[in-house]
Amino acid sequence: MKFMKKPEKGISVWPILLLLAVLGLLAILARFSYTDYVRPASDKMLVEVNQTDHTDNADPFTKETVWRQTFISDSDILTGFDFYVTTFQRKNDSTIRVSFGESNAKTPLQTWDILSTGVPDRKFLDFYLTNPVTDASGKEYYVEITSLDGTTDNAIGIFTAGTDPYPDGALYENGRESTTDLCFRIYGQPAKMVLKIFYLFLALLFVTVIVSFFLLYLRPLKLEYLFLVMAVLLGGLYLILFPPLSAPDDYRHFETSYYYSSRMLGQQGVDDDGNVLVREEDYRAFYELRTANEQNLIATWDSLFSMDDSQGYVSADHPPLEAPGYCYWLSGAGIALARLLGLGKVLMYFFGKALVFLGYLAAGFFTIRLMPFAKNLAFLVYLLPISIQQATSFSYDTTVNALAFLLTAYCLHLTFAVDKLTPRHWAGLIILSAVLAPCKVIYVLISLCCLLIPRRKAQKNWHYYTGVAGTLMASVISLLIFQASKISSVASDSHEVALGGTNYTLDYFLHAPLKLVGMYVRTFQEYGDFYFTSMLGGKLGRLDIDIPWMLILIFAVLLLLAVIPQQKEALFLSVPAKAWIALICAGVIAASMLGLMFDWTPMTSMVIEGVQGRYFLPILPLLLLLTRNQTLVLRKDITRGAMFTFTVAHALTALWAFGIIVAR
Structure with a gap:
């Protein structure tokens, strides 16, 4: 089997000049990314404890109140800490005393007396140690806060969490253990490792561009x-770039994978x-690791x-999806291994x-x-x-996308590239349709491509007729086996949605079909550009990394x-074939929006919420x-040229995203 095409006898100098120009451009942009984002990020202190859960409001921190928050250090070096405060939007002049020390020591390592006049409102109040603590890993330390003269009308507020989110320490109020934790962060050493990650990322970035050029122009x-x-x-670029659980809802999918890994190992899931x-x-x-940021x-x-x-083992607080x-x-198999x-x-994340x-x-x-045809499109x-x-x-989504693309290609293959269909061809179509249908209900319509x-x-x-009927029946039966209860509940049940209020129901729109049409029209007016850009990658991470529109x-x-x-x-596709494909696409789009209307959109909303372009x-x-004609x-x-341009655009996208991530 030949992997490579026959190379051309000679190659023009212009592609080589193009490669050099591209590498030069990437080098310049990498330099700016280094000076503007990476280098400043490497000088920031790492957050070793990041307990940022807090209630909406805080009470005034009044005289003779003493809070002591303990924590276990995971780092060898501690350089400072902060906690979240409010001034109640007024000018206070009371004094608080803040101490930091090791729990089993008689005296604190450092103490600060802070006049609340200069305290910012609803921000973290920073404290840096004059002499950083070394050899701290595994030891227990404390942050102690005392109000020397605060009153109800003249004191700052210090935020705590509503529950007890930090398991490796406790908050004590006047010596009594509380059921909550301070909203605080502990700083370690500077984030110099970001430089090593950036150099590794750049090396792979340039290798990707050079290898792409080589396999397109020199040895096709x-x-x-x-x-x-x-x-x-x-x-590889994206594995370096994004922390393990930073894709949308990734931690829930990880938990479900974990459940199946336990089943594979014969353990209780x-x-x-x-x-x-x-x-x-x-x-x-x-x-941790849910947000794509430097930390x-x-x-x-x-x-x-x-x-x-x-x-x-402990409970992850969620059932499998x-x-x-x-x-x-x-x-699940990767996690089990x-x-x-x-x-x-x-490494467990990466194995999975x-x-x-x-x-x-x-x-x-x-x-x-x-x-x-259009193999480039699939690529x-x-x-x-x-x-x-x-x-x-x-x-x-990985499985859904792969199966949908494969089913589409297989239907086109049978339509244009096969002279006579055999039972083997129909069996492949039936299996692919049956496997795709239950993954997400809306994509059962892709089976209609048969x-x-x-x-x-x-x-x-x-x-x-037997083959077509078998394909469609396999999709429907498979869908009903796996998703019947979910389809019924989503369309008919009235329940509270995450955005507040109750959801729309099928019965509502059966009595007011024109309102459904109006919802669709207003939604595309409001979110059409978002669907387009996010479908191509304009919103990466948890939809919080915006890629420039020029790249999209x-x-x-x-x-x-x-x-x-x-x-x-x-x-070429005939006009009736295009019309049929258009109906399938319209059905998938309409069904995806309808599902989010029933499951996510409150009845107070005039547009459909929760739909993303990746759907x-x-x-x-x-x-x-x-569009093919x-x-x-x-x-x-x-x-x-198209493939090399695609590679360069990908490199620019990844470089842009890296700057955004490390700047957080």
Whole structure:
């Protein structure tokens, strides 16, 4: 089997100059990223204890009140601390005394007397040690706050949490242990590790661009094999860039994967209340590593090779998600293997993600190979920024996207590339449809692509009708087996939603169908641009990393170019086929919005809330194929230029995101 195409006899000097220009541009941008973001971030102190839960209001901290918050240091070096205060939007002139020390020592290490006149309102009040503490790991320390002369009308407020979120310490009020914790942070040494992470990130960034150029211009690789190489390189970039649980709802998907790993190991997966059981050290990570910021980025790589030292299992406070188990088998197997080896939480995350990503690579390889035309489109859609982010997470979006793309490619393959259909072809279609349907209800409509297959492809008419009926029945039956109760409850039950108030119900719109139309129209007016950009990767992380619109425009243009046929191509979708695809896409979009209206949108809202552009990603190839026609054609193959431009745009996206993350 030949992996590489026959290389050209000679190569123009212009591509080489282009590569040098691109590398120069990336070097300049990397320099600015270093000076503007990375270097300042490396000088900031690491937060070793980050207890930032707090109530909405605080009481005045009055005379002779003494609070002592204890904590266990995980770091060898301590440099300072802070706690969250309010002035009640007034000018106070009372004095508080703040002390810091080791719990078993008779005298504090340092004491500050602070006049509240200069205290900021609703901000953290910082304290830095004149002489940083060394050899602190594993020891218990305290922060003590005393009001010397505060009164109800002349005192600051100090925030606490409503519960007891910090398990390794306690808050004492006038010597009595409280049921809550101080809202406080403890600082360690400067974040110099961010420099090492940045250098590793840059090295892989430049390797990705150079390898892409080499495999496109010097030793051209067949597209499906080029996909494998580029997916691994881009996936590596995103694994470096994003902390383990920073994708949307990733910690819930991780918990579910963990549940299946316990099942694979023959262990109890849930407690008596049905909540997932996890190792003690893994549970701590649910309060960490959820946000893509400098602190969590360093925490990930600082403990990369640590081993697990949990003393037992604790409840993760959530039950496993109600989704088909096979969506989590690969990630669960990776977690199970890491647990068998006694690996720490970070390597366990990477083991789980690695197996999911391998499955994604396999699906992408066969999708590109099966596509009868527009193979470039499949390549690009699989490797969009949002696609790579989800594929390197625990989200079952990875499985959904891969199965949807593969099913679409298989239907097109049977429609255009197969002369006569056999039972094997129908069996493959039935299996893919049955596996995809329960993953997310709305994508059952993609199975309707089987109706694009011409009847003449079957040896007998009854073969065709049996195959189509089997495909559609398999989708519906599989859907009902896994999701029947959920469909019924979402559409009919009235319940409280996260945004406040009760949800819309199906009965409501059956009596007022025009209001449903109005909801759709207003929603697209309000959120249409958000759906477009977030579908391509304009909102990464937990929708909190904004990518410049110019980069998103480049990705959009490349996707459109990937659909345009070359002059000699003869495979096109007919007008009825396009109309059918348009109906399928419209159905998926409408159903996804309807589901969020029933499950997420309060009746006080005039637009549908909760919909994200990534929900439309599985039908993106179908949407783009609607633009393919015989009028607009390419006079020459632009694959190399388009793919290299795509790689460069990806590199710029990752570099931009890195700056945002380390600046937090």
